[in-house]
Amino acid sequence: MPIVVKNLSFTYMEKSPYEKKALDDVSIQIDEGEFLAVIGHTGSGKSTFIQHLNGLIKLKNGNIKVFDIDLNAKKPDLRRLRCEVGMVFQYPEYQLFDETVAKDVGFGPRNMKLSTEEVDRRVRKAIELVGLDYDEVAERSPFELSGGQKRRVAIAGVIAMEPKVLVLDEPIAGLDPRGKNEIMKLIIRLKNTISPTIIMVSHDMDNVARYATRVAVFENAKLLYSLPPDELFANSGELSRIGLDVPVAVKLANALRAKGVDIKSAITPESLVEEILRVKGGNNA
Amino acid sequence: MQSVGNNIAVCYNKKMQIIELRNVSYEYPIDSENGIMALDNVSLSIEEGQFVVLCGANGSGKSTLAKLLNGLILPTKGSVFVYGANTVTQDDSDIYKIRSKVGMVFQNPDNQMIASIIEDDIAFGPENLGVPREEIIKRVEWALSVVGMSAMRKHTPFKLSGGQKQRIAIAAVLAMRPSVLVFDESTAMLDPKGRAEVMQVIHSLNKEQNITVIHITHHMEECIGADRVIVMKEGRLVFDDKPEVLFRQYDFAKDCKLELPVIAYITHLLGQRGIVMPEVQTEEEFAEALCRLL
Numbered sequence: 001m002p003i004v005v006k007n008l009s010f011t012y013m014e015k016s017p018y019e020k021k022a023l024d025d026v027s028i029q030i031d032e033g034e035f036l037a038v039i040g041h042t043g044s045g046k047s048t049f050i051q052h053l054n055g056l057i058k059l060k061n062g063n064i065k066v067f068d069i070d071l072n073a074k075k076p077d078l079r080r081l082r083c084e085v086g087m088v089f090q091y092p093e094y095q096l097f098d099e100t101v102a103k104d105v106g107f108g109p110r111n112m113k114l115s116t117e118e119v120d121r122r123v124r125k126a127i128e129l130v131g132l133d134y135d136e137v138a139e140r141s142p143f144e145l146s147g148g149q150k151r152r153v154a155i156a157g158v159i160a161m162e163p164k165v166l167v168l169d170e171p172i173a174g175l176d177p178r179g180k181n182e183i184m185k186l187i188i189r190l191k192n193t194i195s196p197t198i199i200m201v202s203h204d205m206d207n208v209a210r211y212a213t214r215v216a217v218f219e220n221a222k223l224l225y226s227l228p229p230d231e232l233f234a235n236s237g238e239l240s241r242i243g244l245d246v247p248v249a250v251k252l253a254n255a256l257r258a259k260g261v262d263i264k265s266a267i268t269p270e271s272l273v274e275e276i277l278r279v280k281g282g283n284n285a
Numbered sequence: 286m287q288s289v290g291n292n293i294a295v296c297y298n299k300k301m302q303i304i305e306l307r308n309v310s311y312e313y314p315i316d317s318e319n320g321i322m323a324l325d326n327v328s329l330s331i332e333e334g335q336f337v338v339l340c341g342a343n344g345s346g347k348s349t350l351a352k353l354l355n356g357l358i359l360p361t362k363g364s365v366f367v368y369g370a371n372t373v374t375q376d377d378s379d380i381y382k383i384r385s386k387v388g389m390v391f392q393n394p395d396n397q398m399i400a401s402i403i404e405d406d407i408a409f410g411p412e413n414l415g416v417p418r419e420e421i422i423k424r425v426e427w428a429l430s431v432v433g434m435s436a437m438r439k440h441t442p443f444k445l446s447g448g449q450k451q452r453i454a455i456a457a458v459l460a461m462r463p464s465v466l467v468f469d470e471s472t473a474m475l476d477p478k479g480r481a482e483v484m485q486v487i488h489s490l491n492k493e494q495n496i497t498v499i500h501i502t503h504h505m506e507e508c509i510g511a512d513r514v515i516v517m518k519e520g521r522l523v524f525d526d527k528p529e530v531l532f533r534q535y536d537f538a539k540d541c542k543l544e545l546p547v548i549a550y551i552t553h554l555l556g557q558r559g560i561v562m563p564e565v566q567t568e569e570e571f572a573e574a575l576c577r578l579l
Contacts, residue, residue, distance in 0.1 A: 042446055042476045147343060174392070174473045176343045176503045177544030203476050206547060245477050248547035248568075255572035261579065269547060273554045280560065280579050 001067040003030040003053065003165065003197075008062035010048055022048040024221040026062070032164070035191060035198045037208040037229075039244060040218030046201050049218065050167050053199070054085035067164070083112060086163030086195065090170045092154035093147065101127065101145075101153050102138040108161040126160035127153075129193060130186055148179040155186070159194050166195035170202060180204075184211060209233060209247040209267040217244070233267050303465055303497055304354060304387075305330040309363035311349050323349040325520040326363070331499065333464070336491045338508045338528070339501045341517035342542035347501050350517065351469045354499065355387035356380045367465075385414060388463035392470040394450035403453055404429070404438040410461040421460075428456035431494065432486050448479025452486055459490075465497040466490065472502060480504070506546050508532075509566055516541050529564055 010023040023045045030036055038046050051057045052064060055071060055078045064071040069081050089095065098104035102123050109119045127134045130152040137145070142153050151171075159166065171187065172180040184207055191198050202208055208215060208229060215232045217225040219242045225232060233239070236246040236254060249272040256263045262279055266272035309327045312320035324346045331337055341347050352358045353365050356372035365372045367383045374380060391397060400406040407425045416424070429435045432452040437445070442453050451471055458466065468487060472480045484507060490496045500507065508514050508528035516524035516531065518541045524531060531538060531545075535553040538545050545553075548571055552562045560578055565571045 041478060174470075176542065178342055178542045180544075243478065249551065251568045252548070252551065252571055255568040256575065259572050259576050261572075261576060269551045269554060272551060273558065276555065276560065276575065276579075277558055283579055 002032065003067070004063070004065045005029070005052070006063040008049070008052060008059075008064065010052070010057065010060060012048075021221050023052075026223045028216060028223060028226055030165075030197065030199065033196050035200070035211055035213045036226075037212035037215045038199060038201045038218065039203070039205070039208060039215060041243065044218040045221045046218050047169060049223075050087070050169060050199060050201060053165070053167060054082050054087050056087070083161050084163055085165045085167060086158040086161055088155055088158050088166065088168040088171060090173060092158075092171075093150035096142040096150060096154055096157075099141060100139050101132075101142050104142050104153060105156045105160050108157055112161060122160045122162065123156075126156040129159060129190065130156045131182070132156070148175065148182065151175070151179075151183065152186070155183075155190075159190055163195050165197040165199065166190060167199045168201065171200065172202070172204060172207065180207070187211075203245075205233075205245045205247045206249075206268075209249070217242075230265050230267050234265050301333045302330045303333050303368060305366040306350075306353070307364050307366070309353060309360045309365060311346075311353065311358065312361045313349075322520055324353070324360075327520075327522045328363075329515065329522060329525065331465075331497060333497055334491070334495050335513060336488070336498045336511045337500070338511040338514045339499055339517065340503065340505065340508070340514065340543055344519075345517040345541075346520040347517050348469055349520075351389070351467050351499065351501055354465070354467055355384045355389060357389075385461055386463055387465045387467060388458035388461060389467045389469060390451070390454055390458055390471045392473050394447065394454045394474075397454040397457070398442045398450065401441050401443075402438075403434070403440055403442050406442055406453060407457050407460050410457055414461060424460045424462070428459040431459060431490065432456045446479060447475045448482040451475060451479065451483050455483070455486060455490075463496070465499065467499045467501070469501050470503070471500075472504065472507065503544070505532075505538075505543060505549075509546070516543065518542075529566070532566075533564065 006027050008023055008026040012020045012022055026049060038050065040046050048057060052059060053066065055076065059071045066081055066085060069077055096104055098107060105126055106119050106123045109122045124134050127137065132149065132152055142150060145153065168187065172183050175183060187198060187200065188211065212229050214226060215229050216223060233246050233250045236250050239246050247267050249266050249269050253263045253266045253272055263275050266275045306327055306329050309324060310322065311324040312322050314320045327350065339347050339350065353360060355367070359373050367387055370379055370383060372380065372383060398406055399409050404425050407428055408421050411421045411424055429438055432455050434449065434452050434456060442450060445453065472483050475483060487498055487500060488510065491498045511528055514524065514526065514528045514531050515522060523541060532549040535545060535549065548565060552565065555562055563574050565574050
């Protein structure tokens with residue numbers, strides 16, 4: 001079942017001098033199995049949008065239906081909504097709080113009132129899914145771990161609730177390159193096991209090009225585009241106009257095309273290299 | 286010539302060595318017997334006016350090195366000299382002078398804001414140094430203009446964007462009139478726009494104010510335009526040369542867990558497939574060089 005958002009608008013501090021329109025008539029349907037990247041400047045409405053998806057911001061204008069949960073209903077089942085849509089905030093490691101890793105990861109499932117056995121099973125599964133050794137870390141304080149490990153524990157705490165949809169707000173911000181690769185691989189692993197639908201806010205266009213099945217572009221509270229990455233980045237002039245970056249491979253393909261080289265669309269380094277070799281093969285033939 | 290402390294080794298070379306590390310090791314204590322060797326016998330010197338990028342994986346010793354540069358931590362072996370003065374000193378006034386010469390800007394701008402009005406925040410440093418009021422006013426004006434934030438002086442820092450906040454944090458350090466600025470992953474938490482803003486300010490500080498810059502980062506694109514790149518690996522200094530030399534060494538960089546700029550990666554992939562590219566840094570250069578090979 002999909003997530004359906006229709007005509008969603010939201011204004012912060014309405015009718016005050018600080019009034020700010022954060023979302024303006026946004027409509028989108030997100031289907032099961034998608035990897036939706038959400039891009040846009042700071043302040044463009046990305047975070048306000050994703051916070052609506054699990055009811056962290058109360059819906060005021062428009063319609064949202066997450067699976068069969070209608071957020072326009074008089075009393076929507078927010079508890080179930082938050083189990084279905086897991087939210088990993090920016091710098092989630094700052095939210096770790098409990099004495100041990102196992103207790104911290106178990107906080108969500110315990111609140112779901114699951115049996116002790118089920119909580120334990122989920123905690124072990126979540127810790128192992130994020131690539132940590134359960135026996136090694138379970139009884140340690142989360143604060144003793146390295147930065148990258150802490151972030152994994154924080155993510156484990158969300159996926160222990162086994163959400164169908166995983167929403168991540170800049171999950172690779174502030175990590176070193178190895179940490180970034182590991183977290184991106186982890187997200188793909190989660191998509192293939194627990195959470196088939198991924199919604200990821202990111203500024204990293206190279207990763208967006210590599211992993212997303214569709215990209216939603218926010219600008220000034222509006223959803224400007226929602227397109228597959230190759231179609232979106234093919235129109236790189238438009239993205240530049242609104243001041244957003246494009247993947248380096250796209251820039252290089254554009255620069256080559258400007259010099260008369262017949263390069264077709266390429267959005268990742270690997271696909272660009274294949275294109276270059278194809279052109280070279282044609283020239284030599 | 287600026288001097289620090291009483292035990293100054295005055296240096297008359299044209300290019301002055303501002304910072305020198307001699308065989309420096311640093312061990313973080315775990316308990317009374319064991320420790321973690323964060324820095325292992327590192328020697329290097331940094332000259333006045335240089336733009337140095339310091340990189341390496343998490344845990345490679347970059348931040349430890351940064352903290353040694355103004356005596357926030359002291360070496361367990363070896364010595365660190367700032368303008369010829371040893372950071373290990375019995376005289377507290379020496380260490381204060383060293384800290385006023387070597388300023389630090391950290392990762393999270395929110396942790397570096399103190400006052401609720403921007404100009405008060407900038408004045409905090411010089412006030413603590415006992416600078417006279419008239420001089421503080423001049424410094425605040427100057428520091429804000431250098432980072433391009435003069436118009437915001439009466440505003441609160443808390444509603445600014447990340448890039449603007451980080452520029453305020455830089456101005457606050459500048460008001461103490463340092464000769465060296467250490468940026469410890471100061472761009473890591475910023476979005477691309479904020480990062481570009483801050484990098485522009487850092488470059489102008491180096492070129493126009495002749496401030497020596499030590500910039501710690503994971504973004505290898507930020508090496509472009511630096512005089513020198515130092516790479517740390519497992520507490521050791523493993524590379525110290527120009528950025529373009531590093532960009533050619535794909536396997537070495539990978540071994541140090543660095544992620545080279547995407548252009549360098551694509552150049553590497555092409556090399557593996559038999560298209561050997563010359564040294565290129567920009568998209569334009571790439572396209573030109575490749576056209577000649579096709």
